[in-house]
Amino acid sequence: MSTTEAFVIDVRSLPRRAGSMTELHRTDVSDTRIGAEMVGIEAGTPVELDVRLESVSEGVLVTGTVRAETRGQCARCLDPITGEVNLFLTELFAYPDSETDQTTDDEDVERIVDEQIALEQTIIDAVATTLPLSPLCREDCPGLCPECGVKLADAGPDHGHDLIDPRWAGLAKFAGETPEADGQGKA
Structure with a gap:
């Protein structure tokens, strides 16, 4: 795990000039479980981030992949199951006082706070829409x-x-x- 807080990216070194870009490859560990009731990324599981940070006029566009192992139980027989989640992220984080920041509701756009991007909620939302609510150990269980x-x-x-x-x-x-x-x- 990196020495920074999990899923928080410092963007001070990324110039605010549109088109500036940097890539980030790191592994973080979540302090809490991420996922649905029957299956998810357990707390303490390594989560691989492979993202590109790109300056755009209104903020920083984050695109890339998140990979982690999942654990849970079959919704039919309750046997333990394991798997992997591999999801693609695309999220705009608005600069403070940008037009997007001023004209968009809080729940509609992520924001850069203290020159940092917090990816945790974005990852939680993406995992929630990717993992099945009723996972199966096999299709014909x-x-x-x-x-x-x-x-x-x-x-x-x-x-x-x-x-x-x-x-x-x-x-x-x-x-x-x-x-x-x-x-x-x-x-």
Whole structure:
């Protein structure tokens, strides 16, 4: 990890002249988990940044890739799963007092604060739209048995439960009994 705060880039050395550019290759580590409930980048996982910082008239345009390993669990069988997220970023960070800064709502554009760009929220948003909400260990994962919780992939084809609808359960005591004829030949 770099000696700077995670996902924060100092842009003082980047000239404000439109067209000025620098590339940054570094690995940061997030202090918190990034991702959805079932899968994400765990806290402490290295996150590789490979980005280009380009001065434009209104700020700094950040483009590039972010790569990290993901961990989670299958939404059907709850087995642990691992993977990798590789996403592409494009984000404009507005200069203080630029036209973009003055005319755009706070939630609509990122800003440069104290000559620094904070990429963390941009990465969080990109990961959230990239990772599945219901990850699977494999596309045809059968999941868990809803009655006993056993993994259906391990249970075998003959796994099943004889379930009686609770509305009919009271009739189970009559199962196997034969109707007797009453005195008039009627059953």
